[in-house]
Amino acid sequence: MNQYLHDSSCSGQPLHGSYEILVGDQSLQFASKIVDDPVVTGSQILISAGASPASEFLVFQVFSDGALEVLRPEEAVDLRNVGVEKFIVFQSDRSFRIFLNERAIDWGATRISGATIKKLAGVQIDSFEVWFDAAGGHDRQIDDKELVDLTTPGAERFITRKISITIKVNSRRREVDHRILTYWDVVKLAYPDAVPSDQVIYSIDYGSGPHQNPNGSMVEGQTVIVKEGMKFYVTPTDKS
Structure with a gap:
């Protein structure tokens, strides 16, 4: 399971009649939010995150296996399952598909950093490197702070390699x-x-x-x- 997706201290149980969710940004920094309803919609998550107007934002649900999936404004998530549900909010009107270690991931921002790619891959930031898997075999290392533009035609491909x-x-x-x-x-x-x-x-x-x-x-x-x-x-x- 990806490091940034798991917190064993979170039970997912109601907190004084309310429910906890974790809402993150495009750097995968998560903050705890408390909601009253056991079933929340994408719109309610945007409100809890202070994202307005809603038309300018996207909500992604983060699953336990690291997959990301767009949550539509009217789509609902039941918070009564075991574990705290996680979401990422992007200020964007469209998503971009990348391939990370041959797995397809949809991302809600026009750029993504090397450090964020490592977090998505669930690897240790200091012990792994990110490489841009370019057509023609001209791979290029991506530094942690480097921002890769995802708006170019086609899906960008990345691989992580343990430093040796x-x-x-x-x-x-x-x-x-x-x-x-x-x-x-x-x-x-x-x-x-x-x-x-x-x-x-x-x-x-x-x-x-x-x-x-x-x-x-x-x-x-x-x-x-x-x-x-x-x-x-x-x-x-x-x-x-």
């Missing part, structure tokens, strides 16, 4: 699943049992990095962007 980068630490191959490593991430790749200490400090130098940080050194508290084939040299020094 091979680097060398003290001449040994290491696989990492994050593009940004902290000082202690690097130290522990060289010395797995290393911990902060008053007796030992670790010096880190690196090379063959990306254009943001092609080479340099690290001290505690710093981070570095990594790329395939990057080299790190970690040296312990006794303070005493």
Whole structure:
């Protein structure tokens, strides 16, 4: 089940004679709303979200398997089932179809960010990448903050891939699943049992990095962007 679709603390039961729903925006940020009726329509959900005039908005119901489906203004949802119903409200007059990991998803905004695509896929944002599956095999990575225009002809296709980068630490191959490593991430790749200490400090130098940080050194508290084939040299020094 997608991470952003499940909250085990929500029972779906009436709250003092009322019912809880979760209403989100196009960034998949959800807020709790309380409604009095056990059966609500698309129009009532728009009212609870403060979306007016209704003609300028779309409501999507979010199902437990991650599917999204347009909820028409007059269409009703029974809230008495187990679990809290979730909805997304878009300020839009039409939806756009994308394919994410070969699954069709209808989306209510003209643009979608890389981070939102990861949320729809239910993957960890820091450990996965989004790729635009272009015709002709020219795939392109989509950054978390990048907005993809969905108004171009045809359905856009995206795939998520787990990050796997091979680097060398003290001449040994290491696989990492994050593009940004902290000082202690690097130290522990060289010395797995290393911990902060008053007796030992670790010096880190690196090379063959990306254009943001092609080479340099690290001290505690710093981070570095990594790329395939990057080299790190970690040296312990006794303070005493």
